[in-house]
Amino acid sequence: MALQSSVESQTKVGIVFDETCVSIERDMDIVTARQKGRALAVATGFSSTDQTIIALAISEIARNIISYAQRGKITLARLDEGGRRGVVIVARDDGPGIPDIELAMRDGYSTANSLGVGLPGAKRVMDDFELVSALGRGTTITMKKWIR
């Protein structure tokens, strides 16, 4: 399932604005990314519970970059799709890619000595979650959450 997954492509379905980008190169960048994500969620008008959920999901996908690709970037933006407001988060790396996406998305599976709940957990708490990965060509995760 090859899915378009860049922030730019989102413009087809709505307005993307307040875009910010965070380089993910060391563990402190994980904190920066989730804090910027929370600020964006606040500005969008998410409840404080959803702000925390969005920050947590960002923390997990940022950690995934550090664990498997060493470096990458996370782009965050607000969305407005015909009055429906939300946020979009795109995590991109040029790392080794994920050999078996189905396996990587399984609860409890990990090759990095972690809990293996990060990606499936992030997918569970976001409204949209798309993962595109090819061996040797990196991984891109696009996830969205809308205000209820």
Added chain:
Amino acid sequence: MSVPILKQGDTLIASIQAALSDQDLVRLHDEIADRIGRFRSRGVIIDVTALDVLDSFAARTLRSVAYTARLRGAKTVIVGMQPDVAFAMVQLGLSLDGVTTALDLEDGLAELGRIANQGGHRVR
């Protein structure tokens, strides 16, 4: 951002002041393990009130602190988890299985006192 660890009687109190990086969490883990031996502590309280989120790495590290402390003869209580942080953890599927938690510092100290009275600190 290092975490101050106070010693009160035979209890260590680590009060997290702001969001922590992975390295900060690992340092906290190692310092608590070290101080339990140095101060012959029997109880450890980690106050996570100021944590913005508790992700998979933080959950794993806090569990490791509690298990390590237990092997060193001390009981750990995690206190102050904010409702949103707890809710987000549950939604994502994270847990602190096997780790004692309490609402706040006061309850955490009471819990340690209760365990001490039962003689449960070193006998397991």
